Amino acid sequence: PAGRPLVGKKVLVTAGPTAEPLDPVRLLTNRSSGRQGFAIAASLAALGAEVTLVAGPVSLPTPPGVKRVDVESAREMLAASQAALPVDAAVCVAAVADWRPDEAFGVKLKKGKDGPPQLRLVENPDILATLAVDNPQRPRLVVGFAAETNDVLEHARAKLARKGCDWIIANDVTEPGVMGGSENAVMLVTKTGVERWEREAKESVGAKLAARIAEALIQS
Numbered sequence: 592p593a594g595r596p597l598v599g600k601k602v603l604v605t606a607g608p609t610a611e612p613l614d615p616v617r618l619l620t621n622r623s624s625g626r627q628g629f630a631i632a633a634s635l636a637a638l639g640a641e642v643t644l645v646a647g648p649v650s651l652p653t654p655p656g657v658k659r660v661d662v663e664s665a666r667e668m669l670a671a672s673q674a675a676l677p678v679d680a681a682v683c684v685a686a687v688a689d690w691r692p693d694e695a696f697g698v699k700l701k702k703g704k705d706g707p708p709q710l711r712l713v714e715n716p717d718i719l720a721t722l723a724v725d726n727p728q729r730p731r732l733v734v735g736f737a738a739e740t741n742d743v744l745e746h747a748r749a750k751l752a753r754k755g756c757d758w759i760i761a762n763d764v765t766e767p768g769v770m771g772g773s774e775n776a777v778m779l780v781t782k783t784g785v786e787r788w789e790r791e792a793k794e795s796v797g798a799k800l801a802a803r804i805a806e807a808l809i810q811s
């Protein structure tokens with residue numbers, strides 16, 4: 592129907608940071624606020640999509656009509672994302688920790704004569720690549736994000752190929768106010784071209800992206 596073109600379509604959105612436990616009270620995490628991912632989920636739901644929002648630890652209200660699954664670590668985020676399949680589209684906005692402590696201690700680490708503990712990190716699973724590559728349940732449209740500090744377009748193109756996704760939304764996180772802020776300035780990078788979107792509220796980026804996803808899902 593007009594205005595709700597995504598009725599009957601399922602979409603998965605990951606958002607927010609992940610938090611990787613070191614012991615029962617300590618975490619490794621990052622500055623992602625979840626705002627961009629939540630805005631995208633809200634816009635997709637407003638267009639009628641059945642949205643599962645897999646969210647790391649953030650302090651944001653659940654957008655109307657969205658099914659939210661709260662997780663903490665990258666491994667939990669991957670499991671919750673896979674549990675949401677099959678979907679028509681997946682939008683991976685989460686700032687997933689690349690690494691986690693190789694073991695989470697069962698009791699709080701104490702200061703002591705041995706000096707500070709030595710952290711060993713191991714790599715986390717790549718949720719985006721897991722969804723997009725060699726997956727019998729691969730969503731028809733897989734969208735990734737690329738937060739870069741330099742050579743944004745070049746890195747975005749490389750990421751598109753490496754992660755096997757269809758589109759990358761690339762932004763320069765050295766722009767003041769973008770990481771954790773209310774505005775975003777992004778490029779939509781597809782296999783065939785690049786579009787620069789003007790700097791605008793994360794809600795507007797979410798609305799534009801949701802409209803583009805609707806176009807793509809309706810066409811095919």
Ligand code: C5P
Nearest residue numbers: 683684685687715716717718719735736
């Ligand atoms: O490699 P990089 O972290 O820059 O890639 C960013 C994109 O990959 C984002 O879409 C992010 O949500 C996704 N990602 C992921 N799982 C990871 C790392 C990144 O889904 N472990």
